[in-house]
Amino acid sequence: MRVGVEVGGTFTDLVAIDNDRIAITKVPSTPSAPEQGAFHAVSAAGLEVKGIKDFAHGSTVATNAILERKGAKIAFVTTAGFRDLLQLQRHDRRNIYNLQYQKPEPIVPRSGSFEVNERILPDGSVLTALSEADVIKNLVPALRAGSFRAVAVCLLNSYANSEHEEKLGKLLRSHLPGVSVTCSTEVVREFREYERASTTALSAYVQPVIAGYLSRFSQWLNDKTFDGQFTVMQSNGGLLPAEAMARSAITALFSGPAAGVVGAARLAALSGYRNLITFDMGGTSTDVSLVVDGEPSLATETEIDRLPLRTPVLDIVTVGAGGGSIVWIDDGGMLRVGPQSSGATPGPACYGKGGTLPTITDAHVVCGAIHPDTQLGGRIKVDLDAARKAFAPVAEALKLSIEEAAESAIRLANANIVRAIQLVSTERGRDPRDYVIVPFGGAGSLHATAVATDLGVDKVVVPPNPGVISAYGLLASDCVKHDSLTHRIRLNAEAPALVHKDFEKLRESLQRQMEEIGLGAPYEWTYGIDMRFVGQAFEVTVYFDYESIENLTQDEMERRFVDAHQRAFFHGAASKRAIEIICLRVAIRKKLATVPRLMREANTSEHFSDAPLFSDWKWNETKRLADGLLKIGESIKGPAVLHGTTATVLVGVGWSGHIDEQDNLILEKDKA
Amino acid sequence: MKVSPIDYAVISQALHAVANEMGAKLIRSAYSTILREARDGASALLDRFGNVVSQADLIPIQLGPIGMTIQPCLARYPAETLEEGDFLVSNDPYNGGQHLPDVFIFTPIFFEEKVIGFGASVAHHLDLGGGSPGLDTDATDIFQEGIRIPPSKYNMARDWNGGNFERLIEANVRVPDLTIGDFNAQFAANAVGAARVQQLCTKYGADAVCEVMQEFIAYSERRMRAAIQKVPNGVYYGEDAIDDDGVTDTPLPIKVRVEVKDEDIYVDFTGTCQQVMRNVNVPLSSTYAATLSCIKSVITSAGIPFNEGVKRPIHITVPPACLLHPVSPAPVRARLEGGYRAFGAIMKALSQAVPEQVIAPGFDTTTVICFSYHGEKGFQVNLEVFGGGYGASAIGDGCDAVDSPLSNCSNTPVEVMDIQCDYVRIVGYKLEPNSFGHGRFRGGAGFSRHYEVLRDGTKLAIYADRFRLQPGGIFGGTPALSGFCGIHRDGKLIKIGSKSSFDLRKGDVVEVFLGGGGGYGLPSQRDKGLVERDVAEELLSPDAAKKIYGLKTQPREKVVERV
Secondary structure (H helix, E strand, O other), X not given: OEEEEEEOOOEEEEEEEEOOEEEEEEEEOOOOOHHHHHHHHHHHOOOOHHHOOEEEEEOOHHHHHHHOOOOOOEEEEEEOOOOOHHHHOOOOOOOOOOOOOOOOOOOOOHHHEEEEOOEEOOOOOEEEOOOHHHHHHHHHHHHHHOOOOEEEEEOOOOOOOOHHHHHHHHHHHHHOOOOEEEXXXXXXXXXXXXXXXXXXXXXXXXXXXXXXXXXXXXXHHHHOOOOOEEEEEOOOOOEEEHHHHOOOHHHHOOHXXXXXXXXXXXXXXXXXXXXXXXXEEOOOOEEEEEEEOOEEOEEOOEXXXXXXXXXXXXXXXXXXXXXXXXXXXXXXXXXXXXXEEOOOOOOOHHHOOOOOOOEHHHHHHHHXXXXXXXXXXXXEEOOHHHHHHHXXXXXXXXXXXXXXXXXXXXHHHHHHHXXXXXXXXXXXXXXXXXXXXXXXXXXXXXXXHHHHHHHOOOEEEEOOOHHHHHHHHHHOOOEEEEEEEEEEEEOOOOHHHHHHHHHHHHHHHHHHHHHHOOOOOOOXXXXXXXXXXXXXXXXXXXXXXXXXXXXXXXXXXXXXXXXXXXXXXXXXXOOOOOEEEEXXXXXXXXXXXXXXXXXXXXXXXXXXXXXXXXXOOEEEOOEEEEHHHOOEOOEEEOOEEEEOOOOEEEEOOOEEEEEOOOOOEEEEEOOO | OOOOXXXXXXXXXXXXXXXXXXHHHHHHOOOOHHHHOOOOEEEEEEEOOOOEEEEOOOOHHHHOOHHHXXXXXXXXXXXXXXXXXXXXXXXXXXXOOOOOOEEEEEEEEXXXXXXXXXXXXXXXXXXXXXXXXXXXXXXXXXXXXXXXOOOEEEEXXXXXXXXXXXXXXXXHOOOHHHHHHXXXXXXXXXXXXXXXXHHHHHHHOHHHHHHHHHHHHHHHHHHHHHHHHOOOOEEEEXXXXXXXXXXXXXXXXXXXXXXXEOOEEEEEOOOOOEOOOOOOOOOHHHHHHXXXXXXXXXXXXXXXXXXXXXXXXXXXXXXXXXXOOOOOOOOOOOHHHHXXXXXXXXXXXXXXXXXXXXXXXXOOOOEEEEEEEEEOOEEEEEEEEEOEOOOOOOOOOOOOOEOOOOOOOOOXXXXXXHHHOOOEEEEEEEEEOOOOOOOOEXXXXXXXXXXXXXXXXXXXXXXXXXXXXXXXXXXXXXXXXXXXEEEEEOOEEEEEOOEEEEEOOOOOEEEEEEOOOOOEOXXXXXXXXXXXXXXHOOOOOHHHHXXXXXXXXXXXXXXXXXX
């Protein structure tokens, strides 16, 4: 049996798959000790731990440690003259007219920041050597006096030569036993000192937290005589064995959203769809991502709590549009949705738990997509009158009927999602019409056909049980590790050979790391080359598969880069400028033997009366079914609503749907 | 209005997103460090009349008056006469522009063969000729400051990519490769804007998009007027001064009268000193930008989109030939210093009207440090722009070490300097303890940057301010430290003027010190915990904590850990 447990902010989801049987369990999360919620999910599902072969886990522990600043007491060490790197940041403001602007709070305060005498130059040569005596005499006692549990080391230009960091790391580890030391080159070997220092500090900060959490988790599994493999999800969309993760904690960030994208990608791939726009719409926000040829896209730059992070993460854009997002009118009379959310309490007005502000969920209740007979989450009975009452002030301000106001709010939420999708597609030089939409999360499938229509996309693939795709994704992910190397190479005839040599180095190192954690061949490899025109500061990553790397030529690199640059930036194609390579990236992947399937639930017991749906500014006759009632091969014409236990699917006006052989619900826009 | 509320909300937000995408792409595909690392550029979408509809959240001084910059272009080349491929360009301070390095490019957006708006971008170009690489601090007229492009119309196919305009620019600048690259990034940003607006027109119709543009401007105006109405009616006065003009030691006073009347504000700079012979004169559009930025920041929430509508309730009078409205050929390169003093004077005036909403004077100065070297690689120019500490507010301490309110440049990473620049090396970059003013809330800390000179013949040029006159505190807060620039040579520190240049030698260490922001309210009202935090963070010396805040500090006990 394979079990995936995903700890989210509100719910902890479990999906267990054993041959053709699946079990799905949702229990409340326990934020103060997240592992308890996970343990509870296992017992609530009635699972015998001993029988579990693969136990895959994702949690918000690392993310929360940073957001709530509950990480270890941490020190930061850098080159003399630059103690304040983490405080100075980049000297800019994110909000230009806010006089009370504050910078993001650094992970390490000034009092925890220290300097060491040394300097390396960008060509790797040593300008000032690191003195061991100096470290032992000055730095070690200072760190000891501060009782730090973790130390982040980021020395200038270490990406070009890691010698000093390695030496310093070794000294600190031997003189400060029990203190977790993280060097920048172990986390990210790329230039720009603030971003690298920030990444290193974040990593060092969550290291002891993740190590402690996973050791408690492993202990519990061992106590239950677990003898399978315990793996943990990373932000890059791959799994790692728990013991390996305890040493590369930073990759545990954003693992929940990443698992969801992988889950959606795998399920859609079963039906042959490999170019996807996924959107995961939950209670407070929507996560949008692009999947190209079956693989989620990566971003090499992201941030958490406004602090920069430079390890590869899935390229996910989040907008504040979820079921709980509050609908309001601003002081210029414009309709707005979010980013404020009604949260779990009081929740939308229709929950009847004291919420009075209108939300997107309330809008769906007013318009009839969420049926008054529905028991949301199996427990909450929706209150139509409360939802209508909440929308009355908005309707009045816009001089619309209550249902028109509700539909306007839904359309605006759709527009916000469309906007996020444009960020990951159009703005990256990709046309969304070349993709199919894959919605998931509790609310995604309510918005999918409308979002697709707005984008000009004519196909939507709704996976079975869209409410637990993240937990499923844990079971469908491969084991993955990434590494990168900054090496400035002019793109000329000699470049392919140099690139080969660097890739070889990265491959050897990654393969060794995989073998060390017990993951043997065969592997799959992905290669990325960051390039730019000479003189530019930002690179465009171009990905290559194994074969094209073997036969890499200067022309091919040039062509691929110029094409990508032109698509994203609208210039470059005609440029005769020289090109340079800045960074090389390799990912190693140990494939999962088989991708498990997620079946549609067999729930056919509930009956729904055919209440109308308000859409396109009028009430429409609407077909309603329990999700399990639509059988493979059967089709349904919109407007229609499929009521499931983890999510509701809205088939919009002008759309039709059928269940395919893989249990995916395929929605298609009717030909005009 | 014909457009439904929902289409209005969707289209207006899309227009804002377009401006931001243009800005992001301008920066990310640029070539010079001033644009790609310091991000000294901006972008906006304009309607077909040349009114700003939406702008990227980049540099306030460049953004506010884009509408003023395009007007002289449109007066000469009306929108209906433009053809596909045409673009308008100007950097003329005496025709709606700011200072010469800021080149504004406007690309008409066509839909069904009609101009429906303009994509606009502006970039600070590293070098546009003139008396000295990057920055000529001795210029006594605008002709010495570089090439001047009057409001002009060119065509991409005919005049760029080897055409006459490109060749003209190339022939007049010292680092043509970077400069032409940055122009290309501007053209591309405008093309992105045009493509996105055309997509919106295809979906919603050009009429709807144009109507939303007008309504979006009206929306900002409504919100601006609603905010002004909350400010008590009255006449308020404020004053500030620039240290000097770089030649004499005489401060240059800037005076303002601000009258708030129901939902309009009348700003009058009569009484401000006359224009001067050096580069601190402020072209009219920069004066407008400073005025609008200050009023908007103080009286409105940050959420009101900045566009033409913000400008409508604000009426500005500046007598000609004064420092804030110079007449040609006065040099204007350091126009931001006067812009900040106009900003500060208005802030002081408004502090009488809305004391809870203003902040204390910050370091509020643009310090431009330009190193250049002419050697075997031709000209090399490195330009950096620095702010300082922000002024404290009624609700918190000022932001430490950040660019000043009218600008928003990033620093250049030390590792980027190490790669790019083989004539100076950054050897120190740190916060400056005790550099801020004290009060109930303290100002933001200033900072310093140290450069070691690696080659004889390296030149330094600087313009700055607040080397003499400190940023004051308000409501009982104390002033912050002023700034300086000095060269450590042979064990001595040679301090140089705030608007000057200097020939450097190998081994010199140049120190640039940026001061902090002023304090807000009485120091005696400061929370003791905050004082202790500042001492623990080594931003406030125990002596100062004792003297100013009466804090008695215990010598910190050494914690000895068992190993």
